Amino acid sequence: MTNNNIFSKNAHWLIRIAIASVFFYHGMLKFSDLDLDLFTQMLPISYTQVVLVAIAQVTGSILVLLGGFGRDGLADLSTRIGALMNVPVMIGAIVLVHWGRWSFVPAEGYPMGGMEFQVVLALVMIYLALTGNQGVSSVGSRPLNRLNQF
DSSP states (O other): OOOOSHHHHHTHHHHHHHHHHHHHHHHHHHHSHHHHHHHHHHSSOOHHHHHHHHHHHHHHHHHHHHHTTOOSHHHHHHHHHHHHHHHHHHHHHIIIIITTOOSSSOBTTBTTOOSHHHHHHHHHHHHHHHHTTTTTSOTTSOOSSGGGGO
Protein backbone atom coordinates (compact mmCIF):
# COMPACT_ATOMS: atom_id res chain seq x y z
CA MET A 1 0.00 0.00 0.00
CA THR A 2 1.39 3.39 -0.93
CA ASN A 3 0.46 6.75 0.43
CA ASN A 4 0.40 9.09 -2.55
CA ASN A 5 -1.04 12.27 -1.06
CA ILE A 6 0.42 15.78 -1.02
CA PHE A 7 1.33 15.56 2.67
CA SER A 8 3.38 12.38 2.46
CA LYS A 9 5.19 13.61 -0.66
CA ASN A 10 6.26 16.80 1.11
CA ALA A 11 6.89 15.49 4.63
CA HIS A 12 10.66 15.49 4.01
CA TRP A 13 10.53 19.30 4.25
CA LEU A 14 9.75 19.08 7.96
CA ILE A 15 13.07 17.44 8.77
CA ARG A 16 15.02 19.48 6.22
CA ILE A 17 13.77 22.83 7.51
CA ALA A 18 14.23 21.85 11.16
CA ILE A 19 17.80 20.62 10.68
CA ALA A 20 18.88 23.31 8.23
CA SER A 21 17.57 26.12 10.43
CA VAL A 22 19.57 24.90 13.43
CA PHE A 23 22.82 24.51 11.51
CA PHE A 24 22.41 27.68 9.46
CA TYR A 25 21.68 29.77 12.56
CA HIS A 26 24.65 28.44 14.53
CA GLY A 27 26.95 28.73 11.54
CA MET A 28 26.00 32.35 10.93
CA LEU A 29 26.48 33.14 14.63
CA LYS A 30 30.07 31.97 14.39
CA PHE A 31 30.74 34.45 11.60
CA SER A 32 30.01 37.38 13.90
CA ASP A 33 33.18 38.78 15.50
CA LEU A 34 31.81 38.58 19.01
CA ASP A 35 30.76 34.93 18.83
CA LEU A 36 33.87 33.84 16.93
CA ASP A 37 36.17 35.30 19.59
CA LEU A 38 34.07 33.80 22.37
CA PHE A 39 34.01 30.44 20.60
CA THR A 40 37.82 30.31 20.23
CA GLN A 41 38.28 31.22 23.91
CA MET A 42 35.76 28.61 25.07
CA LEU A 43 37.17 25.66 23.11
CA PRO A 44 40.66 24.34 22.41
CA ILE A 45 40.38 25.01 18.66
CA SER A 46 41.88 27.67 16.45
CA TYR A 47 40.24 30.61 14.71
CA THR A 48 40.65 28.77 11.38
CA GLN A 49 38.90 25.69 12.72
CA VAL A 50 35.98 27.80 13.93
CA VAL A 51 35.65 29.34 10.46
CA LEU A 52 35.71 25.85 8.90
CA VAL A 53 32.98 24.70 11.31
CA ALA A 54 30.88 27.75 10.41
CA ILE A 55 31.37 27.11 6.69
CA ALA A 56 30.36 23.45 7.14
CA GLN A 57 27.25 24.43 9.08
CA VAL A 58 26.07 27.09 6.64
CA THR A 59 26.99 25.25 3.44
CA GLY A 60 25.72 21.91 4.70
CA SER A 61 22.37 23.36 5.71
CA ILE A 62 21.94 25.05 2.33
CA LEU A 63 22.80 21.81 0.51
CA VAL A 64 20.27 19.84 2.57
CA LEU A 65 17.58 22.38 1.65
CA LEU A 66 18.54 22.56 -2.03
CA GLY A 67 18.56 18.76 -2.23
CA GLY A 68 14.86 18.73 -1.44
CA PHE A 69 13.98 20.61 -4.63
CA GLY A 70 15.22 17.94 -7.01
CA ARG A 71 14.40 14.36 -7.87
CA ASP A 72 17.62 13.54 -9.69
CA GLY A 73 21.00 12.19 -8.64
CA LEU A 74 22.47 15.67 -8.15
CA ALA A 75 19.77 16.61 -5.64
CA ASP A 76 20.30 13.31 -3.85
CA LEU A 77 24.04 13.96 -3.70
CA SER A 78 23.41 17.49 -2.41
CA THR A 79 21.34 16.11 0.47
CA ARG A 80 23.95 13.47 1.33
CA ILE A 81 26.96 15.81 1.17
CA GLY A 82 25.17 18.56 3.09
CA ALA A 83 24.28 16.12 5.84
CA LEU A 84 27.77 14.59 5.94
CA MET A 85 29.36 18.02 6.31
CA ASN A 86 27.70 18.47 9.70
CA VAL A 87 28.30 15.03 11.23
CA PRO A 88 31.92 15.86 12.23
CA VAL A 89 30.71 19.22 13.56
CA MET A 90 28.30 17.44 15.92
CA ILE A 91 30.89 14.86 16.94
CA GLY A 92 33.24 17.73 17.81
CA ALA A 93 30.51 19.49 19.80
CA ILE A 94 29.76 16.31 21.71
CA VAL A 95 33.39 15.51 22.50
CA LEU A 96 34.67 19.03 23.20
CA VAL A 97 31.69 20.60 24.97
CA HIS A 98 28.90 18.25 25.98
CA TRP A 99 30.54 14.92 26.84
CA GLY A 100 29.78 13.51 30.27
CA ARG A 101 26.18 14.62 30.61
CA TRP A 102 23.20 13.35 28.62
CA SER A 103 20.45 15.86 29.47
CA PHE A 104 20.48 19.06 27.44
CA VAL A 105 19.58 21.06 30.56
CA PRO A 106 22.56 23.06 31.87
CA ALA A 107 23.90 21.96 35.24
CA GLU A 108 26.82 22.64 37.52
CA GLY A 109 29.92 21.67 35.60
CA TYR A 110 27.97 21.67 32.34
CA PRO A 111 26.92 25.26 31.63
CA MET A 112 26.28 24.41 27.97
CA GLY A 113 24.15 21.39 28.85
CA GLY A 114 24.63 17.78 27.91
CA MET A 115 24.88 15.99 24.60
CA GLU A 116 21.27 14.90 24.09
CA PHE A 117 20.41 17.49 21.42
CA GLN A 118 23.74 17.10 19.61
CA VAL A 119 23.36 13.32 19.44
CA VAL A 120 19.89 13.69 17.93
CA LEU A 121 21.19 16.19 15.36
CA ALA A 122 24.10 13.90 14.46
CA LEU A 123 21.81 10.88 14.07
CA VAL A 124 19.37 12.79 11.84
CA MET A 125 22.29 13.95 9.67
CA ILE A 126 23.60 10.38 9.45
CA TYR A 127 20.10 9.24 8.43
CA LEU A 128 19.95 11.89 5.68
CA ALA A 129 23.45 10.96 4.51
CA LEU A 130 22.48 7.28 4.26
CA THR A 131 19.04 7.72 2.68
CA GLY A 132 19.52 10.89 0.65
CA ASN A 133 16.35 11.75 -1.23
CA GLN A 134 14.80 8.32 -0.93
CA GLY A 135 11.66 9.79 0.62
CA VAL A 136 11.43 12.49 -2.06
CA SER A 137 11.20 10.18 -5.07
CA SER A 138 7.72 10.05 -6.52
CA VAL A 139 5.63 6.93 -6.13
CA GLY A 140 6.28 4.42 -8.89
CA SER A 141 9.54 6.02 -10.00
CA ARG A 142 12.90 4.35 -10.19
CA PRO A 143 15.11 4.53 -7.07
CA LEU A 144 17.47 7.50 -7.15
CA ASN A 145 20.54 5.30 -6.89
CA ARG A 146 21.65 1.77 -6.11
CA LEU A 147 21.92 2.41 -2.35
CA ASN A 148 18.19 3.06 -2.17
CA GLN A 149 17.25 -0.28 -3.76
CA PHE A 150 17.72 -2.21 -0.52
